[in-house]
Amino acid sequence: MDIILEKLKKCYGSHVALDIDQYTLTGGEIVGLVGNNGAGKTTLFRLMLDLLKADEGHVCIGDIEVSRSEEWKEFTGAYLDESFLIDYLTPEEYFHFIGKICGLDAATVDERLSAYERFMNGEILGQKKFIRNLSAGNKQKVGILAALLNRPQLLVLDEPFNFLDPSSQSALKHLLREYHQETGATILVSSHNLNHTVDISSHIILLEHGVIIRDLKNEEGNAEKELEAYFEIEQ
C-alpha cells in the first residue's frame, strides 16, 4: 500500500525539522532514507507512526490517516530505538508478549522466530538474561525481530544496522531482502551506511534539513554515485 505524505511539517520552536509538501511512497518497495544528522529521518518515521504531532499536514498509510485511526497498527511493524523494548523481560518473554497482543499464540511466535536463527546467532534465545542486560547489538536484534513478528505489510526500521557486528549486518540485509520477496511488504529503512542502503533499497530518498532533495531510483546500485557525490565521499 502507498504511504502519502501531505503538506507535512514539523517544527521545534523556530527550527523546521521536517517540511514535505507532497510525497507518495509507492507500496511494495524497500525504501532507503538517507541524510546527515538532523536531516529529519527519525522525525519523519515518528510522524508516520503517529508518535509525534505534525504541525501541519498528515500521513496516510493506504487510505488510513494515521492520527485518526489505529487500524494501520495491525499491519505495521516498527523499531526505532530502545524505547520500543520492555527491558525487564527476557527476549523470549518480549517476543511472546508482542505476539500475544498481535493475536499470535506462543507456538506461532516460536515458529516465526526459528526462521531468523542466522540473524540471532545463538545470542538471543535461551540466554536467561533480561533485555536490559543484553549488548546494544543484541537489543537491536530483539527490536527488529519483534517488529517482524506480525508479518507486517509495512516495516519501519530506524538505523537498523547500528550496533550490529559485520556478520549481523550482512544477515540483516539478507533477512530484509528475503522478507520483502516473501511478503511484498513495504520496508522503510533509514541508515548512515550508504553501502547497505544502496544494497537493499529499490528506492532512496535523500533528506536535507527536513526537505526531500533527491528521490532516486536505485536500479542495480546506480544511486550510489549520486549519494557519494552528495556526501562528498572520496574514493
Added chain:
Amino acid sequence: MLYTDIRKLQKLDAKRSPMFDKNRFAKFLMYFAVAFWAAYLIFFGVMLSFAFEEDSPNMEPYHVLNQGLIIFLILDFLIRFLFPTPVQAIKPFLLLPVPKRKIMSILLIDSGLSLFNLFWLFFFVPFALITVTRFYGLTGVIGYALGIWLLMVFNSYWSMLIKVLIRQKFLNILWIVPVYGILALIEFLPETGWLSTFTINLGEAFIFWNPLSYLGELAAIFLMAYINYRVQLKLIHNELSRKEDTHVRHISSYSFFDRYGNVGEYMRLELKMLFRNKSPKSQFWMLMACVVMFAAFLTFNVYGENSLMNDFMCLYCYIVFGIMTLIQVMAIEGNYIDGLMVRKESIYNMLRAKYYLQCIFLLIPFLLCLVPVIKGSMPLLMSLSYLFFAMGPVFACLMQMAVYNDRTMPLNVSMIGKRQNNNKYQSIVSIAVMTIPLLINQVLTSIFERNTAYIIMILLGLAGFLTHRYWIYNIYVRFMKRRYQNMENFRNTR
C-alpha cells in the same frame, strides 16, 4: 571548591529540568508542609515544657524529655525513609576526572550539613528556652541545641546506611533489629533503664557544654559516615556493573494469566514489572510493611474504639498500594511508551490490567484486616466498606492520572537515581483520596446509622467496580487526545 561546584550543578539540575514548571505546585505544598510542621513542633515544644513541669514535679522537664530522646531518634529515622537517598546524585559525576572517593565524601558531607538535620530544633529550642534558660541561661540552650543537632546528623547517616542497604535488598531492613533490640533490652530489662539514664546524662552534658559529650558524638558521626562511605562506594560498583541480574536463575511465567487474553498478558507484564525492578519492588515491600503496621494498630486498638483514626487506618490499608502505584500510572510505561503506542488499543488493555491487579492486591489488606475483625476491635462491615470504596471511586480517581502523568519514572534507580516524580495533579489526587472517603463516611454517619453508612459506601464501591470498563475507556480516550504532549514529555524525562 568541588563542593560548591556540585551544589551549583544540583541546583541547575533542578531548575532546568523540563518539568520544573510542573514541580512548582508540589514545591508549594512542600514549603507549606514544612511551615506547618515547624509551627506544630514549636507548639509541642512549648506545651510539653509546661506539661512535664506539672506531671513530674520531682524532675526537671528537660530530664523528662531527655530520658525519651531515643523516641525522637526513632521517629527521625522513620521520617527519613520518605526522602530520597542523597547519594543517588552521584551518577553524573562518576565519569568526571575526579576520584569517586572525593565525590562520595563531598556528597556525604553535604548530607550531614542538610538543613533537615536542624528541623527538630523547632521543637527542642522552644522547649529549652522555657526549661533550661532559667538555670543555665542562653549558653545552656545553645549547648543543648548543638548536641541535639549532632545527634540528628548521626541519625541521618544511620538511616542513610539502612536506606541504601534496603535499596539493594529489602531484607537488609533486618539490620535494625539487633540495634533497636539491644537498645530495648538495656532499657527494659528489669531494674535497668540504662538507656534513659544515659540519655538524661547526655542531655545534661550538652547543657553543661561538656566537651566529652560532643567529642563522643563527633566520633560516632565520623564512624557512621565512614561506614556509609565504604558501603556506598562498594554498592556503586555493583550498580554500575549490574551484577545482580545478569543471569536470571528462575524466570516466573505466571502462566495462569494465559486464559485472560491480552488483558491477562498485560497483568503478567505488570507483575513482572513489579518484581523485576528495584524501585517498584522496594516500594511494594515498604508498602506491605506499612499495611501490616496499620493492621496492627487496628488490632491493638491503639486509637481507642470509634475513633476517626481507626477509619483512617482502615482506609489507608486499602488505598496505600493504589496511592503509590496508580498515582504513578503510565510513568513507568514512559520508559517504553513508543513500543506500546504502535500497537492497537494496547494502552486500554494495559489500564484494565492495572486496575484488575490492584483489585486483586486488595486481598492482602483484606486478609490482614481480618485479624482485628476476628479480635473484635474492628467491624467487618467497616473493612468491607473501605475495600469496595477503594475498588470503585478511589481507584477510578487515582487512575485519572494516566491522562496527566507525563514524566518517565526510572525503573532501576537504587544508588543512582533521579528526582521525585511529582506533578500538581498527583498531589491533589493523593490528598483527595485520603480525605474524601472519610468525609463521605462522616457525612453518611451523621445522617444514617453507622452500619447503614458502611453499606452505602459498599454500594458506591460496587457501582464504581461494575462501571469500570466505561470509565477506563474514558481515561483511554482522554489519554489518546493528550498522547503527543505526554509522549514528548516522557521522551524528555527518560
